[in-house]
Amino acid sequence: GAVVSQHPSWVICKSGTSVKIECRSLDFQATTMFWYRQFPKQSLMLMATSNEGSKATYEQGVEKDKFLINHASLTLSTLTVTSAHPEDSSFYICSARTSGRTFSSTDTQYFGPGTRLTVL
């Protein structure tokens, strides 16, 4: 099946610094990519949706100036956590869909392995 990779798999940073997380679709072109946040023993919460070449759409309550998303190509999306603070520590997961933004029975949404961010 299709593979989505994330880099790094874990990162520790100091409070106030910025961290960039990369998400790549390795063997397919991802028109739409998603970024999720997962707290321990909790569900995945959608942060934003991005389409290649356009601005990301953020979910309610997600600060777009803190979580910068860039979907520069059909195989790469990046999430930058700016001026990170301890409360931003979490597990960030990206996902990519093979077709467009809207669900269809023929496409599949693939998930990356996640990035563990710890802010000291």
Add this chain to the structure above:
Amino acid sequence: AQSVTQPDIHITVSEGASLELRCNYSYGATPYLFWYVQSPGQGLQLLLKYFSGDTLVQGIKGFEAEFKRSQSSFNLRKPSVHWSDAAEYFCAVGNDYKLSFGAGTTVTVRA
């Protein structure tokens, strides 16, 4: 807005025994329903999905799920679990473009 409830936080099952994971959803229209499995160090993997048609859906790894509209449920089943089935399982409902996940059920398999 849609929501998903997985009533069981943790289930322990013996290897070879059957497994059923519960999922209830709240959604006004016919939902798109999914089951994903998450193993440490790996991304969520799609087990099966329901869009329409036959309410009994077959998936990978021997899993199946049944959509019951009257009960707003989409329970996941496997007749005989293997030790490798120990993982976190998520039920999700899709609306337009967005997947909403349940809180997940951790499955432990004992020898």
